[in-house]
Amino acid sequence: MLQSARRPGRSNMRWWVAGLMWAAIAINYIDRTVLSAAAPKIQAEFHLDAIQMGIVMSAFFWSYALLQLPAGLLADRFGQKKVLGFAVLWWSVATAMTGLASGFRSLVTLRVALGVGEAGAYPSNAGIATRWFPRKERATVAGIFDSGSKLGGAIALPLIAWLLAAFDWKMTFVLTGLLGVVWFAVWLVSFTDSPVQHPRVSAAELAYIESDKGAQRAARPVRPQWRKLLAHRNVWAMCIGFFMINYNSYFFITWLPTYLMKERHMSVLQMGWMASLPLLASIVVEIFAGWASDRVFASGKLSLTATRKLFLVVGLVMASSIGFAAFAQSAWVAVLLLCIAKSGTTVAASQVWALPGDVAPPNAVSMVAGLQNTVSNLGGVVGPVITGAIVGMTGSFVPALLFSAALIAIAIVNYLFLLGKVEPIQFGDPSLETRIHEQADLGA
Template sequence: MKNNNIDNRKTQVRWIIAAMMWAAIAINYIDRTVLSTAAPHISSEFKLTSGQMGILMSAFFWSYALLQIPAGWVADRIGQKKTLGFAVGWWSAITTITGLATGFKSLLGFRVALGLGEAGAYPSNAGITSKWFPKKERATVSGLFDSGSKFGGAIAMPLIAWLIVVVDWKWTFTIIGVLGLIWTIIWLIYYRETPEQHKGVNKAELEYIYQDKSEKKEDCDTTQPMKWYQLLKYKNIWAMCIGFFMINYNSYFFITWLPTYLVKERGMGLLKMGFAASLPLLCAMIAEIIAGWLSDRVYAKKILSLTATRKLFLIIGLVMASFIGIAAFAKSVTLAIVLLCIAKSGNTIAASQVWSLPGDVAPKNMTSVVAGMQNTVSNMGGVVGPIITGFIVGTTGSFVPALLFSAFLIILAILNYAFLLGKVERIDVKEKAVM
């Protein structure tokens, strides 16, 4: 009897998959953060202006944003195993050779190439979440894998600052790039497209995963019920895209201009800055995991509907995110960092819901496409954010107006999710689209 009980316990392969998804995003952000941490050294060596550095910081997002929808389409059509594996391998290879840059133009090329690979990460993870996890675990998983971005950024700041001091910025790119190449090998060996195909998944876990899915597990059809652009007929798709744009505009300050802000506006040295800049990201990582788990508990226990749960955590998180505007007026460095920790944590509380929404609303076989659409628009915030911040700082000589503008966008995001986002439910393509 004891052995039978053990045999009937569900396996936990899905959480190993979740851990690998988390690691992919952590590596993703470590790689994209190297430039901002090394920015003072790079700008000094190549004699780059603040405007040029702003362009370099945003260049990554040009290709990254534009390829979100194609990457999502490819992931849904050929599978997340190949798509994510190729993506991580590509961007890691680019990172290893970035140290060969000789000036502004070559750095610009490497940053655009980096974005080409990293575009596949989030759409693939959204699709994996939909395939491998029941609805009541999706916010937890979304918060978990997205928290890798904060861990990656947090680790990157002090680690990269230390590596730059020890081996210089060029070798730092090479060392960091190797991490992703190792991950790629492990992923291609271990991951399977569906739980049924994985030998480690037993019957109990399989039944648990599919307990509340509308599509049957035996249905392997990958046909998509509409073209990606037809999704634009739906109000919720617009709300998801607009809101995430404003969140990302705010969020990317922490991995682009924050190191420069702490050095120039707050007078920190490089190593001290590295640790201080990591604190908002570490706090945010913890907050996002807790928020994802807590929102799943609220929904699973039927305390609130799915719509009310998503909106509640989105708005709470965004109210906290608006503290970035208050941080602009902090008199002490310590208070400024505390307020920035609250602001970044609020961003990630909202993000735990943002990355659950594609799985909640996407039509069958289109979760990665919807995630790609959402992330395309959101990362336009990454394109314009560093440039606008650089322009404001260059024009006014201060970060205060730049931080206040970020807070203003967060207020707009609150209104968007409160009023434009409607009932959170799967789009039924048989029904008439509603705007």
């Protein structure tokens, strides 16, 4: 479509797209969090011990982690509209079918199926952010769409607690599975892979999106060199750091309800509300952190590297509060410290999800995001199992929380010293690529 034929004035369709990205992640986390909220009832009904329940909780991450990179490759090749749309539909059906589980084996199988679908969400969103937003807004949109994970978990916990009190856990899975079907219908009729293709994007908004040439260069194929990509120190730092963050983050959607009920002696309804507080607090904090980091970078006071590292370290220092929660005498103080800890992981996450767009070749952002998320979600694979094993051996959550805090300390060192200058990874001769881009710009 020619820009002269576009609607006049300044549209804001990119924020509608951000809303769809946010909703996809919110539904993603509602569907994966249902199990943790229902875990005490499922554990009692099927007579599962702590280690078996940990395996069930981690089963989702087996397929979720392994399929991150393939999902990113598919999104880059076939477009985020197809990949994300199909992913949401798939995991919604898998969620509904979890209500048919009859024991340990079927629970594991259905959780693996859920992970297959949900693997497409974050890599697709990272690619969408690069195509639909200029660099100076990417941490903001990363904070927005990732905050959907906290709202999804926060909504799920009290909602599922209420549904569990009113109905059975099987019907709960069926009802939550329907949310993604509705989202899928809206997605099909209101999203395009590129803002250039969208009829409601004005010429002014399109020019703004492409102001740093990111959207234009996304269309220019640059063949990624896998060996150089996998060996790059920044990619290693992104993967290692996010692994530590995710190990901590997934405590809040796997073992937190059980921790509050068994260690802090809360009822099911009390647990539902208390477990939602860390997630609710982190929503506001993450969006603000993304916005604030974009403002700091745009001001020119700090480089992109310094901005990313500053917000990563501040967030991780906050996240270390999970260790102090282990020794809190009051349940309220423990929940407050957990709110700070969870908020800290989201401050870091607002930068983590901006990094793929900062360092990846423009047509390989979903791939790099998928690679980062593959390693990070190994934290989701081993985290619930390790926590369950520690609790099973010691009879307490205190050592498990202290171990989580130790991993946060490693993450801080990783981002300070292993993460280098935040800039696009160059493949081949950088000067040659620059000349190619300049010639393309002149011919556009």
